[in-house]
Amino acid sequence: MKALMLVSELEDYTISFANGVAQHLQVALAVPHRRYANLASAFDPAVDLHLLDWPRHRSLANPWFLHQLTRLIRNERPNVIHLLSNSTLWLNFAAPFWRPIPLVTTVHDVDVHPGDSDTRKLPAWAPQLMVRQSGHVVVHGEGLKQLVLERYSKSPDRVHVLSHPAIHRYAELARHHKMARGPADGTLRVLLFGRIFAYKGLEHLVRAEAMLKDQLPNLRITVAGRGDDPWIFQPLMGETGRYDIRNRFIEDMEVAQLFLDADMVVLPYTEASQSGVLNLAAAFGKPVIVTDVGELRATVLPNGLGMVVRPGDVEQLASAIRTLADNSELRSSFGTSALAWATGPNSPEQVGAQAAAVYREVVGACE
Incomplete structure (x- = not known):
């Protein structure tokens, strides 16, 4: 089984999560060159890392980028696509072209934090639309699962709880x-x-x-x-x-x-x-x-x-x-x-094993 992961930020989380999952199945990871080039050595060699010229969300180059990204996905032929965050506006427009590959999206925050000027730069509809387009959602706790169930009317078997893995790279x-x-x-x-x-x-x-x-x-x-x-x-x-x-x-x-x-x-x-x-x-x-x-x-x-x-x-x-x-x-x-x-229980390897089980469940439900 192969999982293709996409994310435009969240470097520490992404490194821990991708490295952990790569211990259990094939992982291809597509990320922005400008944010990840200096971090390439932090990834396990088992992670197939793709450093892309990923435009900022206000750039007019985004339509061409989405075309290139969709070509990459078709070449990789993953069993599942996992967006490691729902905070990338333009992926909303490409997601329909990735079907029938099942789409999983991680929602780190159901609501924007008060005073978080970084996240507020994104239109409110963008992260919500990505969740609605995703067949399955990952959150980091049972309380967050309940919020997603209430907010998006998702079926409980389509909202999965995976812990945020420990971040070891600084240690x-x-x-x-x-x-x-x-x-x-x-x-x-x-x-x-x-x-x-x-x-x-x-x-x-x-x-x-x-x-x-x-x-x-x-x-x-x-x-x-x-x-x-x-x-x-x-x-x-x-x-x-x-x-x-x-x-x-x-x-x-x-x-x-x-x-x-x-x-x-x-x-x-x-x-x-x-x-x-x-x-x-x-x-x-x-x-x-x-x-x-x-x-x-x-x-x-x-x-x-x-x-x-x-x-x-x-x-x-x-x-x-x-x-x-x-x-x-x-x-x-x-x-x-x-x-x-x-x-131990919250190591990237253990969380990765749980993620691999979620992927198999998601793919199995689509067959």
């Missing part, structure tokens, strides 16, 4: 380069990583830090990632020297060092579906503090990855940080469980 990069944690200086490092938009809850973390300035004088908050300017919360920061703000794109080696140095990773989100950051932190064996939104509770608690607090509850967030700060054994226990989860 592997750290091992390859023999990177080590920075020297112990008594500092407790809390990391908020990723695109810094409103729903990421930075304001709540800043307010929690202010509550801890006397109890945890050695606390240091690192905020790393592009997006909204974190310094808009400067009036709420007690001492700016307790913050390490990196409001920009973070290169791979720097990502690895940030996670090596972190004592805990916080996800104080006010809204979310799931989180790639959670899956990255697990690969480093880092404990997490997350809010009870989307699939985060259902992922963190059963697997012993860390602590869960109410979204927007600054006092509870501060208390959780204090608890982990004061208890190195608890941090270690959560971290050990996280690494076991990332290399």
